[in-house]
Amino acid sequence: MSAPPTPDVANDRSTLPPGRVLGDRLCTSCGYNLIGQTIQREPHYDLFIIRCPECGAVAATQEYPLVGRWAFRLGMLCAALWIMIMVALWAGTTGAFVGLGIATGEIASQSLQNTLWTAYTAWQEQQTPGSSYNPTSFQAWWSEQDVDAMVAASGGWRGVFDLEAFIMLIPLSLVPLGFGVLWGIALFRQRRTGLLVWGAIVMAVSTAISCLSYLDWIAPTSPWTAARSVAGPPSQFAAMAYMTLSLWTGLLLGRPIARGLVRLFLPPRLRGPLAILWTTDGRTPPGMICPRGWPRDPLGPTPVSGGDAPSK
DSSP: OOOOOOOOGGGOGGGSOOOBOOSOOBOTTTOOBOTTOBEEEETTTTEEEEEOTTTOOEEESOOOOOSOHHHHHHHHHHHHHHHHHHHHHHHHHHHHHHHHHHHHHHHHTHHHHHHHHHHHHHHHHHHSTTOOOOHHHHHHHHHTOOHHHHHHHTTSHHHHSOHHHHHHHHHHTHHHHHHHHHHHHHOTTOOHHHHHHHHHHHHHHHHHHHGGGGGGGSSOOSHHHHHHHHHHHHHHHHHHHHHHHHHHHHHHHHHHHHHHHHHHHSOGGGOGGGTHHHHTTTOOOTTOOOOTTOOSSTTSOOOSSOOOOOOO
16 A cells, blocks of 8 residues: 655645735725735635735735836936935035035134234334235245244144134034934935945045145145144044034934934824835834734844834
């Protein structure tokens, strides 16, 4: 008597684990976001379906285009406008940081500028009594000066810098913080590491552009340019480092602030298209009914067992 045939487990559909929806997919009946829901096999037609836990409507896993070519063209136009907005935001961010860096260097040099002007006018009065400022005579006087001795006579670098410039940076830190929040929301596909790298790139470009102002300070012809050639670069780099920290803080706070505003102003039914603000950071969108065993990170592997993921 022959043994009964063993079932082909590899081809037995009933043994296959159910899949899950890993992307944003809205219910066509109530607009609920179906991300994380289990894909089931309909027993009669043997088709894969997704059942909405909110209204119970059944959605097929295969979609057919419901719009014409003009919708595609409109989508391409929106994508082009989005790229233009991102370029304009980058230009505005870079311009703001360059302006703040140069302004900090100029304000921080005011104290040294007054010191140089007093010393130069005293020397000029000894050389030619009654004469006024002359760029050539200033260059001759400046070439004879020992910068290190001048800094030491001013009480060190702490006495060279005008502290008003650094006090000014405290309220102005809201500028890079605000730009960071905007970038944190705009770069919704980037994780935290990508956001920090992008912030470093923006600040590196801004610092490189701001260094072009040093070309006017190479050969000082006045106390103004001489003071900036000494106190400008270190104060400017310090301001850029401070604004980098503010920008990074805004980048990390951008999406939490956006999530809070979505919870505050939008009802649960309209939050579905914005679920990426949660899923990018490995969080469960608010109001989503999580199947048992659904991971905290919807893009990660599906666990075999476990409790419900916390909704946040």
